[in-house]
Amino acid sequence: MTGNACKWYSICPMRRFYRKGLLDRKWIDEYCKGDWHKCVRYHMEAKGQYHPDWMLPDGSLDESLRGR
């Protein structure tokens, strides 16, 4: 990567889930290291709006990640 990753990648729970093998790589490739500007999490973070750790970049909730 050449510095195009999302600025919140290092602290984002999506990174943690991915490293634990709980999250499909497609999310990282498509959003975190791709079009992060289309990530729902990104915009909610920017606005200071609450969003649960188990909310995926497209805004859907993945209950299987809850509490992981």
Ligand code: SF4
């Ligand atoms: S899930 Fe969204 S906010 Fe989190 S690192 Fe990926 S692009 Fe950034």
